[in-house]
Amino acid sequence: MKVEIVGRVLSTLPPEDDHPYRTGAWRPNHIEYDATDLDVVGEIPNDLDGVYLRNTENPVYESIGRYHPFDGDGMVHMIRFRNGRAEYRNRFVRTLGLADEQAAGHALWAGLVEPPARSLRADGWGARGRLKDASSTDIVVHAGRALTSFYQCGDLYVLDPTTLDTRGRETWGGRFPSRVGVSAHTKVDEHTGELLFFNYATDPPYMHYGVVSAANELVHYTDIPLPGPRLPHDMAFTEHYAILNDCPLFWDAEAMAKGIYAARFHPELPTRFAVVPRRGTNADVRWFEATPTYVLHWINAYEEGDEIVLDGFFQRSPAPAPRRTGSYYERMFHYLALDAMDARAHRWRFNLATGRTTETDLSDRVMEFGMINARYGGRPYRYAYNMTGKPGWFLFDGIVKHDLATGRETRYAFGDGIYASETPMAPRAPGAAEDDGYLVTFVTDMNADRSECWIFAAAEIADGPLARVRLPERISSGTHSCWAPSSALHT
Numbered sequence: 001m002k003v004e005i006v007g008r009v010l011s012t013l014p015p016e017d018d019h020p021y022r023t024g025a026w027r028p029n030h031i032e033y034d035a036t037d038l039d040v041v042g043e044i045p046n047d048l049d050g051v052y053l054r055n056t057e058n059p060v061y062e063s064i065g066r067y068h069p070f071d072g073d074g075m076v077h078m079i080r081f082r083n084g085r086a087e088y089r090n091r092f093v094r095t096l097g098l099a100d101e102q103a104a105g106h107a108l109w110a111g112l113v114e115p116p117a118r119s120l121r122a123d124g125w126g127a128r129g130r131l132k133d134a135s136s137t138d139i140v141v142h143a144g145r146a147l148t149s150f151y152q153c154g155d156l157y158v159l160d161p162t163t164l165d166t167r168g169r170e171t172w173g174g175r176f177p178s179r180v181g182v183s184a185h186t187k188v189d190e191h192t193g194e195l196l197f198f199n200y201a202t203d204p205p206y207m208h209y210g211v212v213s214a215a216n217e218l219v220h221y222t223d224i225p226l227p228g229p230r231l232p233h234d235m236a237f238t239e240h241y242a243i244l245n246d247c248p249l250f251w252d253a254e255a256m257a258k259g260i261y262a263a264r265f266h267p268e269l270p271t272r273f274a275v276v277p278r279r280g281t282n283a284d285v286r287w288f289e290a291t292p293t294y295v296l297h298w299i300n301a302y303e304e305g306d307e308i309v310l311d312g313f314f315q316r317s318p319a320p321a322p323r324r325t326g327s328y329y330e331r332m333f334h335y336l337a338l339d340a341m342d343a344r345a346h347r348w349r350f351n352l353a354t355g356r357t358t359e360t361d362l363s364d365r366v367m368e369f370g371m372i373n374a375r376y377g378g379r380p381y382r383y384a385y386n387m388t389g390k391p392g393w394f395l396f397d398g399i400v401k402h403d404l405a406t407g408r409e410t411r412y413a414f415g416d417g418i419y420a421s422e423t424p425m426a427p428r429a430p431g432a433a434e435d436d437g438y439l440v441t442f443v444t445d446m447n448a449d450r451s452e453c454w455i456f457a458a459a460e461i462a463d464g465p466l467a468r469v470r471l472p473e474r475i476s477s478g479t480h481s482c483w484a485p486s487s488a489l490h491t
């Protein structure tokens, strides 16, 4: 392996840190590498041609008050495959907030679990305001560029998808909705090349929805009025519709009036879904009601006759009871564990003719963070690749290939002390069968104190990885990621 250190970021995190999401598998990285000729156990498939990109919450400075695991600065890890070889890079997302904190040498913005009033800066980003836009949540490739995003809404940062150089903030020719920002979980429709997005805010209309063309022009932006401030995290789309949601888990209004932002579940309220034509406005929205829950992530959606079929992870416990064991921080962030949310794959059907919703569980297993072959995004599909979680922790300990046609689930467990990222599917060739391709993920191996990229054959994940590619350093655990074939990159 040829390794070049290309950057070091000075951190003020305490050497004796005891925060469970800044230590162990979540220990952040502060060195930026370029690595080529990576060591491989097994064989990298010759027809694996593209990049795997993963965003990471990677804190640099000691927090003002308490650190929330989603406050960390964005760091992107990238591995590129071509001709059976691999190269790796990692880079911080050069956000405006990080630049200002680097100039100051300390944190300027308090994180999510502190009141905005504790921030040293009066300005900032995020639906609640006075938050740093860390651009650390999600990453997609659209119009040849990588876009990082933040779950509390902010800018989209544009990165070269292979060098990971930050090229500044997305502007959409001056039409970027800067006042509200854009939420994480923008969606790319591979069939049209469009990017679909939403945002949310604490002032009316509380949510917007928009469409950006394959040529990167903002071609549609509309209000989606909600009854009040909400915390939607993800959206879905079909060939002709976008699906937005109003889940009954949102900031408590009374506390919010006092400047405290605390999410509260309202089991007396339904979950509401807005089905809107892809270029439709508020007047075209069809609202559907369903069982109260919170959904972090949708898997996919498609049209079937009069019905819109939506798959996602239904939380049986959107407001988990407090845990009584573990450290203060372990108890505090217990609710991030998939088993605490009790999240199950679930299917909603919205009948456009009758206005009725029907819903059913698709699995009895606790899973989340589902990926699909992106060519099937918004279209009928059969396979999802979902993560299972280490009980009590926000760490992924296995992957499940879920055959939605037969209900069959095949799980591969990574092994004790080995945690992976969200695991997208890389189709082997255009027009190949839906599960003909590879699954790609980064693993953090606490036993061997190293990280690797693991490549599986999507058709047979039980066989274990076809190849394990060594990275120069153990990288922090992380979640959202994407796969982009070389044909989708402008380099």
Ligand SMILES: [Fe+2]
Pocket: 137, 184, 185, 233, 296, 297, 480
């Ligand atoms: Fe997410």
